[in-house]
Amino acid sequence: MIHTAWLLPLFVPFLVAPAGGRLASNLPPRQAMWLLTATAAGLAAASTCALALLIVPGATHLHAVAALGHLLTPLSSGSPDTVIAIAVAVAAGALLAWCAARLVCGARRRWTQLRHAGKLAAEADGELVVLPDEHPDAYALPGSPGRVVVTTGMLRALSAPEREVLIAHERAHLRERHHLFTAVVDLAGLCHPALRTLREPLAYALERSADEAAANAVGSRRLTARAIGRAALATRASSAAGRTRPGVALSATAGPVPRRVAALLGHGTETRTTRPLARRAAVLALVACLAFSAGASLQAADDLHDGIEVAQGEAR
Template sequence: MFDHFVWSVVVVPPLIVLAMRLLADRLPPSGAAVTMAWSAVAVGVASMTNLTVFALKAIAEIPAVGRTFGWSGRVVADDTAYVSWVPWLSAALLGAALVSVVRRWRQHREALRLGQVALPDGSQLLVVSDPTAQAFAVPGRPGHIVVTTGMRQLLTDRQFDALLAHEHAHLAARHHRLIRLAELAAAMHPALWWVARQVDYLVERAADEQAAVEVGSRRSVAQAIGVAALAASGRPDTPYGLHAVSSGGVVPRRVAQLLNPQATVRSRLLRVLPVSLALASVIWTGEAIYDLCELLNAARPGR
């Protein structure tokens, strides 16, 4: 069974990060974000499931548990006697992952709850009197856009239209769901942390591209992002929302892509690598569950 642990918990998560690094800028941002988020979730779930299998094996090794359910704890333990520490390490890692996932899920739910406000006449735009330069989309049913007066004063009408188009693109594509999936995957396995950051960058790029189409000017979108980034520099982000100015030093990359767009390959074949790795991890996890059942059956007296 140890090979299942090695493949799904140790090997695949960093391997899929490497594959995504190679492919991220070669695919259209919207498609790349979807592929990355769902592949990362599949890998994260497979990792946690393998940890669960080994945690159950650790429990099954306890003599009292074996006597209760009618199997030999010694036979169960002997299956991985050469790495006897793995089942118990898996139990500890599983506990840490569960705490991380629950905490992240609650943070997302609380963030969405805090962002909900009632707007008059079904409007999606809320202008807040605040000298701080902020602009972000708050997802919901319906979602809405928040812009401070400080941000509005900095932008020309055309730049403001570009900013609104960017935020509307977030709401229309429900980008918050992809971000949530990627962050939950990162909570499941720390190696997937980079994927969450990359998905955040890609949804911003996707919104940039959609905004450029709507306003008919890539330069206006790039200028709006640049002005907003300079104005918001050094200021803390709000705890919720999808920002036109994302953190992590990616604004220059976004502006460069708008002003000098790089060619992307609209081919599903490029998505095969991360998807295949994720699928292989899921299948291998199914094998781990089957092997545990077989082991417990073989550990019963008379087998």
């Protein structure tokens, strides 16, 4: 009853790592962050569905399950098929329970972090919060509404135009609700470990999107590049920077800053118009992964439905 195609959604996520990295470098940031998030969510759903479907053939050997489905015979008959179906059902059930436990714990942890960030944001007056701290740091604090938090140390490290860039960058994180994108990919990584490889390219795409928004706000890509670079250097020179930053906060000083600065100055691969093939290949690879996983899950569900109808027909 169990076919090889049923296992495809469990193995396809291992193929997304190279495609995800290329996508973040060759696609415009906003498009990259949406496609990476959709891919992570879709593959996580397909792999979870595959585990659930793999449990059913072996579970029908239990009388209670067979009676519930009005089955006269289990979906897998014959000695070898029976042993394989039961072994697969036990393994799939254990994996599904493990993933569910991790997902619940991860969702609770994320919710707790968001509530904590929301309380901190609600306690602040105004959108911009200046902390009296000599250690340079700045970040976007999501909430209703969100806040831009910056320390006095960071303000001293930057010139007035560079401060404007930094604040515009963090405002872009809040306006585009980037913390929701990171939440989806983080939770998808708890459903399937291979999807954790999408966190890094997504983080890069989110920071690049905020970089572009800041550059549009101040009207200068060179100024934006200089501000991001100086802020990152100031933050990394201080060992205490980011120590009290909430877990859901997003910061302009995160991620591969040299790559981001190069992209702003026109030297990044995503700014080149001579590499459309790499861009299309990355997009097609991720779309193909989604299509294969979704198609395999639907095929498995259809096969299972046909098998149940056959077993029910025998019962009649």
